[in-house]
Amino acid sequence: MQGLEVYAANGEILIDINSRMTRSVTSGTTASIANGTSVTVNVSGMQTDNYWQVFVAPLTPPQNINARFQDCTRNSGSFTITNNMGAASAFDYVVIRSG
Amino acid sequence: MTHGLQIYNNQGETVLDTETGESLLYTGSSNIASAGSDYPETNWAGNQLILARPRYSTYVNKTISRYSWGGHWALAQTGAAPQLVWRELRTQSQDGLNPTGYGLLIYKSSGTSSSDIILSATDLDSTAVLVATGKFNGTDGSSGNEGFYYEFTMDSNLDKGRYYVLATNTQSQYAPGIRGSTAYQIHINYRFNYSAGTIRVQNYFVTNQDTASASSTIESRNYDWAIFYVRNGGSEDDNF
Numbered sequence: 001m002q003g004l005e006v007y008a009a010n011g012e013i014l015i016d017i018n019s020r021m022t023r024s025v026t027s028g029t030t031a032s033i034a035n036g037t038s039v040t041v042n043v044s045g046m047q048t049d050n051y052w053q054v055f056v057a058p059l060t061p062p063q064n065i066n067a068r069f070q071d072c073t074r075n076s077g078s079f080t081i082t083n084n085m086g087a088a089s090a091f092d093y094v095v096i097r098s099g
Numbered sequence: 100m101t102h103g104l105q106i107y108n109n110q111g112e113t114v115l116d117t118e119t120g121e122s123l124l125y126t127g128s129s130n131i132a133s134a135g136s137d138y139p140e141t142n143w144a145g146n147q148l149i150l151a152r153p154r155y156s157t158y159v160n161k162t163i164s165r166y167s168w169g170g171h172w173a174l175a176q177t178g179a180a181p182q183l184v185w186r187e188l189r190t191q192s193q194d195g196l197n198p199t200g201y202g203l204l205i206y207k208s209s210g211t212s213s214s215d216i217i218l219s220a221t222d223l224d225s226t227a228v229l230v231a232t233g234k235f236n237g238t239d240g241s242s243g244n245e246g247f248y249y250e251f252t253m254d255s256n257l258d259k260g261r262y263y264v265l266a267t268n269t270q271s272q273y274a275p276g277i278r279g280s281t282a283y284q285i286h287i288n289y290r291f292n293y294s295a296g297t298i299r300v301q302n303y304f305v306t307n308q309d310t311a312s313a314s315s316t317i318e319s320r321n322y323d324w325a326i327f328y329v330r331n332g333g334s335e336d337d338n339f
Contacts, residue, residue, distance in 0.1 A: 008225075013330065018108060021108075025121055053232060055323065061165075069287070071320050097113075
């Protein structure tokens with residue numbers, strides 16, 4: 001077998017050759033954007049496959065119970081956040097990678 | 100690659116790569132949150148990803164989500180677990196680590212400060228292995244009370260208490276339907292069923308949920324969900 005194995009001091013395995021580990025690519029906060037608008041963040045090398053993930057949360061979550069929150073679409077080299085919350089907000093984002 | 104180190108798993112997926120310099124994600128300590136409190140209330144750095152699961156295996160069909168009301172994040176929401184266990188998914192290079200003693204230590208090419216750490220094995224108390232990921236756009240389910248979802252099945256040979264979901268970008272809302280208005284809920288979240296060994300990744304809008312006239316529509320999103328398996332998380336994860 002080839003690959004990396006890491007054990008804790010108690011002998012429990014932390015990383016083995018089967019493990020799909022994740023790494024941090026970048027994180028940050030967008031400028032505030034109005035309801036119905038989008039913001040695109042460039043990320044070098046980003047792909048649309050499932051080896052990349054983007055997790056987004058608004059800084060000021062909606063006051064309005066009819067809001068549809070936000071969406072986020074990964075593109076080649078960037079991702080786009082769309083604000084559907086009914087109110088302006090900035091968004092925290094974290095990009096991770098597993099492949 | 101002319102120099103450096105790349106390690107892959109047996110599926111050919113990158114575990115670490117000094118050329119890209121991306122630091123390993125690992126898990127922080129467990130915390131308990133209760134319904135009704137701000138979520139997470141304490142011990143959250145505010146910029147770290149949140150992993151969570153229902154606290155006890157006796158909870159039946161409980162959701163994990165972040166509920167927004169009045170401009171605040173909270174755990175409380177119809178169908179939520181009364182208590183949950185949450186952890187941060189942290190980046191080693193952002194933790195100011197000062198590795199000492201034995202173990203593998205790898206920096207990216209720019210230097211040897213704590214912010215250059217790609218992997219510090221000696222600081223790995225617990226890890227999180229990605230076991231499933233996708234988008235909140237499942238089409239399983241129905242237009243009735245159960246709504247729409249993608250269903251993930253836990254490995255029956257593993258400890259169910261170690262499965263966590265990425266809760267940061269979940270979305271839930273609940274309108275009770277007072278004064279003649281129609282009750283509704285939005286579920287962009289996860290529902291645990293420990294008896295069946297499943298986690299439903301939900302994406303639906305429902306009116307009159309839990310009644311005979313419940314009606315659901317798909318509430319599809321392009322953004323990502325993720326399920327992790329935490330290793331060496333301690334006794335809190337081993338109570339199932």
